[in-house]
Amino acid sequence: MLVGDSLTWGEGLNLSERYSAVTERLLTEVFPHVTIEILNFSKQGASTLDEYTFIKTHINKVDPDLIVIGFYYNDLMIKPSEY
Numbered sequence: 588m589l590v591g592d593s594l595t596w597g598e599g600l601n602l603s604e605r606y607s608a609v610t611e612r613l614l615t616e617v618f619p620h621v622t623i624e625i626l627n628f629s630k631q632g633a634s635t636l637d638e639y640t641f642i643k644t645h646i647n648k649v650d651p652d653l654i655v656i657g658f659y660y661n662d663l664m665i666k667p668s669e670y
């Protein structure tokens with residue numbers, strides 16, 4: 588389960604160029620007898636709070652083996668509206 592913002596979503600990239608797709612492809616090559624599926628639930632403009640809420644809401648439906656949160660350093664900065 589992969590959540591994140593526009594960088595994780597793959598702004599300006601084809602689906603096959605997103606790092607989620609590249610990682611899935613590479614892992615499948617290394618482990619050909621293991622079913623590997625990376626579900627990318629990222630959303631443009633999502634905040635880390637949005638990502639947390641999404642995970643909390645959907646974790647039981649997805650039942651992931653691993654959760655990866657993709658973010659950029661500015662996502663950790665508090666906006667004045669969030670004080």
